[in-house]
Amino acid sequence: MHLRKRVLVTGGAGFLGSHLCQRLVERGDDVLCADNFFTGTKDNIIDLTDKPNFELMRHDVTFPLYVEVDEIYNLACPASPVHYQHDPVQTTKTSVHGAINMLGLAKRTGAKIFQASTSEVYGDPQIHPQPESYWGHVNPVGERSCYDEGKRCAETLFFDYHRQHGLNIKVARIFNTYGPKMHPNDGRVVSNFIMQALRGDAITIFGDGDQSRSFCYVDDLIDGFLALMDTDDAVTGPVNLGNPNEFTILELAEKVIALTGSKSELVNNPLPSDDPLQRQPNIDAAKALLGWEPGIQLEEGLKSTIDYFSRML
Numbered sequence: 170m171h172l173r174k175r176v177l178v179t180g181g182a183g184f185l186g187s188h189l190c191q192r193l194v195e196r197g198d199d200v201l202c203a204d205n206f207f208t209g210t211k212d213n214i215i216d217l218t219d220k221p222n223f224e225l226m227r228h229d230v231t232f233p234l235y236v237e238v239d240e241i242y243n244l245a246c247p248a249s250p251v252h253y254q255h256d257p258v259q260t261t262k263t264s265v266h267g268a269i270n271m272l273g274l275a276k277r278t279g280a281k282i283f284q285a286s287t288s289e290v291y292g293d294p295q296i297h298p299q300p301e302s303y304w305g306h307v308n309p310v311g312e313r314s315c316y317d318e319g320k321r322c323a324e325t326l327f328f329d330y331h332r333q334h335g336l337n338i339k340v341a342r343i344f345n346t347y348g349p350k351m352h353p354n355d356g357r358v359v360s361n362f363i364m365q366a367l368r369g370d371a372i373t374i375f376g377d378g379d380q381s382r383s384f385c386y387v388d389d390l391i392d393g394f395l396a397l398m399d400t401d402d403a404v405t406g407p408v409n410l411g412n413p414n415e416f417t418i419l420e421l422a423e424k425v426i427a428l429t430g431s432k433s434e435l436v437n438n439p440l441p442s443d444d445p446l447q448r449q450p451n452i453d454a455a456k457a458l459l460g461w462e463p464g465i466q467l468e469e470g471l472k473s474t475i476d477y478f479s480r481m482l
């Protein structure tokens with residue numbers, strides 16, 4: 170007999186995982202955080218380590234894991250291009266072997282399982298904004314492929330375990346998300362620009378800055394995770410979770426400069442290969458199925474994020 174829900178969060182010491190663990194602990198779940206600390210840190214979850222309903226375990230999801238749980242959030246995977254391209258074979262293993270192990274665990278225990286998929290499954294999209302029905306435009310052999318194709322294969326595995334073994338799955342396609350607890354050296358655009366602006370360093374625009382992204386604040390995203398996990402068994406996803414407000418990278422740089430009052434200059438660096446030109450979620454499915462939409466807009470979210478990074482200097 171157990172009284173509270175036992176929830177496993179893989180990648181729980183990372184940016185999104187640590188926010189998720191905090192919310193689950195606050196609502197009284199019994200949380201097991203499993204992480205190999207590749208990009209995550211104990212600092213992100215330091216406030217939770219003395220809570221009786223939180224447990225931290227060093228574990229690499231490419232290896233089997235035998236624990237008894239009711240729900241699994243599978244977030245383990247580096248998310249920044251700099252990090253996922255550092256050891257691309259390990260990135261694919263993390264997505265694919267990690268998914269197989271977590272799905273095997275869900276199959277044995279009967280746990281409900283959530284997958285942190287990504288807008289990268291759409292690649293460099295030729296349909297804009299992207300609905301879930303779009304199959305994507307992904308280079309299978311480029312430098313981003315370890316992440317994009319690894320996540321696509323993980324989705325395939327989730328749906329095959331659902332069809333073949335009746336698993337209760339929830340697949341979220343997450344669009345660019347930012348906020349406190351991103352690693353200052355994470356390499357993604359929001360943390361890079363804020364750190365550069367606060368230090369007075371040049372702001373590195375890759376390419377001409379005309380490429381766009383749609384930025385979601387972390388608190389909104391975690392609301393979406395919890396709402397998706399709580400849907401009826403018939404809801405499997407994939408469901409886009411993101412903020413549809415789209416900005417060019419140049420507009421983002423200008424906003425960060427204005428909000429920090431920085432004197433940083435803008436410099437143009439080469440555009441990385443296969444960098445998607447545009448990205449914006451169609452969130453009609455999330456609105457209809459989860460009653461969810463983001464409420465925190467870029468300026469407000471950037472202010473909290475800038476505040477967090479200023480305290481780290």
Ligand code: NAD
Pocket residue numbers: 179180181182183184185186203204205206207208209210228229230231243244245246247248249263267285286287288342343344345346347
């Ligand atoms: P992050 O790098 O901060 O967190 C990833 C976590 O996974 C880290 O704690 C890392 O140490 C851990 N990890 C990596 N490989 C592992 C392995 N083999 N075994 C165990 N742990 C491992 O990134 P994030 O932004 O928090 O992303 C979390 C998840 O959400 C990832 O799966 C990512 O693909 C997905 N996602 C994030 C975004 C975003 O904008 N933040 C967008 C789309 C998808």
Ligand code: UDP
Pocket residue numbers: 232233234235236269270271272273274275276277278
């Ligand atoms: N697995 C795990 N924990 C479990 C059950 C399974 O990590 O509690 C892993 C194990 O490595 C296994 C994989 O999940 O190989 C897939 O499990 P499944 O039952 O689908 O396949 P099989 O055991 O036949 O390989």
Ligand code: UDP
Pocket residue numbers: 249250345356357358359361362373374375376380382418440441444445
């Ligand atoms: N980018 C940039 N400068 C940076 C980091 C990133 O101009 O210092 C650009 C990058 O080329 C991409 C966008 O910002 O077009 C978002 O990059 P990020 O790595 O945050 O996420 P992703 O490309 O995975 O969406």
